[in-house]
Amino acid sequence: MMQPFRDFAAIRAAAVNLPAADADAVAAARARDQQLTKPTGALARLEDCVFHLAGWQRRGIPCLDAVRIAVFAGNHGVAARGVSAYPADVTMQMVANFERGGAAINQLAILHGATLSVTALELERPTQDFTAHAAMTETECLAAINAGAEAVPPNCDLLVPGEMGIGNTTAAAALAAALHGGDAASWVGPGTGVAGDALDNKIRVVDAALGFHRAALGDPLQALRLVGGRELAALFGAVLMARLQSVPVLLDGFVVGAAAAVLARLNPAGLDHCLAGHVSAEPGHRRLLAALGKPALLDLGMRLGEGAGAAVAVGLLKAAVVCHAGMATFAEASVSQRS
Numbered sequence: 001m002m003q004p005f006r007d008f009a010a011i012r013a014a015a016v017n018l019p020a021a022d023a024d025a026v027a028a029a030r031a032r033d034q035q036l037t038k039p040t041g042a043l044a045r046l047e048d049c050v051f052h053l054a055g056w057q058r059r060g061i062p063c064l065d066a067v068r069i070a071v072f073a074g075n076h077g078v079a080a081r082g083v084s085a086y087p088a089d090v091t092m093q094m095v096a097n098f099e100r101g102g103a104a105i106n107q108l109a110i111l112h113g114a115t116l117s118v119t120a121l122e123l124e125r126p127t128q129d130f131t132a133h134a135a136m137t138e139t140e141c142l143a144a145i146n147a148g149a150e151a152v153p154p155n156c157d158l159l160v161p162g163e164m165g166i167g168n169t170t171a172a173a174a175l176a177a178a179l180h181g182g183d184a185a186s187w188v189g190p191g192t193g194v195a196g197d198a199l200d201n202k203i204r205v206v207d208a209a210l211g212f213h214r215a216a217l218g219d220p221l222q223a224l225r226l227v228g229g230r231e232l233a234a235l236f237g238a239v240l241m242a243r244l245q246s247v248p249v250l251l252d253g254f255v256v257g258a259a260a261a262v263l264a265r266l267n268p269a270g271l272d273h274c275l276a277g278h279v280s281a282e283p284g285h286r287r288l289l290a291a292l293g294k295p296a297l298l299d300l301g302m303r304l305g306e307g308a309g310a311a312v313a314v315g316l317l318k319a320a321v322v323c324h325a326g327m328a329t330f331a332e333a334s335v336s337q338r339s
Helices: 010-014 023-035 045-057 076-080 090-100 104-112 137-152 168-180 197-216 220-227 230-244 255-267 281-293 310-325
Strands: 067-073 116-120 158-164 250-253 274-278 296-298
Touching: 010 116, 010 137, 010 168, 010 220, 010 230, 010 255, 023 045, 023 104, 045 310, 067 090, 067 104, 067 137, 076 168, 090 116, 090 158, 090 230, 090 274, 104 116, 104 310, 137 220, 137 230, 158 230, 158 255, 158 310, 168 197, 168 220, 168 230, 168 255, 168 281, 220 230, 220 255, 230 250, 230 255, 250 255, 250 310, 274 310, 296 310
Parallel strands: 067 116, 067 158, 158 250, 250 274, 274 296
Antiparallel strands: none
16 A cells, blocks of 8 residues: 655645635534524534534534544653653553553543544564664654554544553653753653652653754654654654544644644644644643643543543534534524524
């Protein structure tokens, strides 16, 4: 099968020529909303969600019959530096748990009638320790980006990207710092639960990576290659392909947000098709969403990953859609409109 992107140049070109939302579909959704049996604006952000989905699904009455949750898993060489509370073996063990149906994201997928895909990215071959090497070669990074792009079905109503990878909040912090500035302490958080000396070590590791690669981090794709990871590259590829296919995206936590931010740096309008499902307990996530201009739908203090926070927010989007599609208009219900 031909890969979606043959090289980084093709990715850059795709990121420049991105489709926009369908203004006519948004107008149709707004027109219907004005006729529904409620005061204008009474459903607040639920209405905004409907208009967002309408524009990207290119239909005045959006639906969420085909929701895809796509989880990507990768291992990180930097994990050997003690940046996580868990050993790297947990990545592979959790992938097996996903495949058996035993994780939180499995239950949320069942709840919402969503299709769950899990893509394990060369777990037996971690990325390089990015404090002293590039995390990936360009070939490796491109392969991961294409794996993410290939996980997005063209007939999807909504994409929920998720991740699993011991050490990946370290990579996300390094990538966020590369893309948006600041030192490691501005972005590093507890991840799987590190604190005290272990957290200080994690900060030092990210600062070391930023210093080692500083000369090349101004290029978003190179930043992804140098201090990211295979699952972050796949997440970027999935978000980009979703945009090219006009599939709306519901972003999960810090790792997903950092990967998606690469597209925003390549094109300031690159994440217009994305909503932020939630803001996680990872401190850098709130800062990142502010930088991206993406207010979160939920703030529950979650820090699981897997796409779980965004999957919980799918319920909000479904509530918005069923109200928009199912409510009677003033004329249908013989209810007098505001004078």
